[in-house]
Amino acid sequence: MPLPKHLRPRWRYLAVRIETWPDADPSRKGFQRAVWESARALLGDPGSADAVLEVLRYRFGGGTGEAVVRVRHGEVSRGRAALACVGSVDGHPIGVRVVGVSGTIRACEEKYLGETPGDPDHEDVVFGDGTRPAVVRGAAVDVRDGHAFAGATPIDLEDQ
Template sequence: MRHLPKHLRQRWRYLAVELETWPDASVDEDAFQRSLWFAAQNLVGDVGSVEADLRVVNFAFSGGDGRALLRTRRGNVALARAALACVDSVYDDPIRVTVRGVSGTVRAGEEKYLGGPREGTGQESVVFRNDSRRAVVRDDRVDVDIDGAFVGATRIDIT
């Protein structure tokens, strides 16, 4: 079977996405893909969801932080962004999804928007609500462990 000429091939756009959730959450590629499909389907229905054809191309997630590269058809970038805005949890774990940029190729998306160094993550003992507690620190954000659940804080909130 021969390839289609270049002017007849499907054109794609790639969305570079940053993910953030609590440090103890486990998010994998399949679960994120499923949440993305459900969000698109609930937003624009079956026909609109198929038209956008959202797919996870590249995915990396660990310790509450992650990055993904999503593929959508050219002309449906606004719909893809709207569907991403509707993703608020993956398997009951709340998640923040941020679009870092849009590119025309996988390579450009990875190099331009996902190529920078990741934030440093570490664990510290902090004082929060007049008690010493374990916390996961990511730059200026601090997730304090209180009885098995995390509370978001900043450096100003802890002493």
């Protein structure tokens, strides 16, 4: 039986954009785990239980992704703080940005999310001291730099 209306929790939905280096493919499960770990470390058990921070929608591909994270009404600031402290998922560095807050999942998705980036291109670019393989996604150019990447943009590249 559903709870009487005044006892039901009220929610806010955070629209979250995420970004990684091209060699990472964070799973929904991994992202959820990282959010909860971050919340627990920053807010403690009671604070993290209050905030809830459930990942309801998630998609990721080609170095970028988005998620809808449910947070208890009145806990938006603490939820935002916990998300900001998510620095990696499964050992891969991750950029996290709350781009909007809505009262319903649908409004959250329609207003703030739904960007479908095309598949990134793989190209050789001239960066620094030589030609190197790179993954290009619009204005984002991730250049292979040894075992890691360097984050660049088209204005960092020399014409070939």
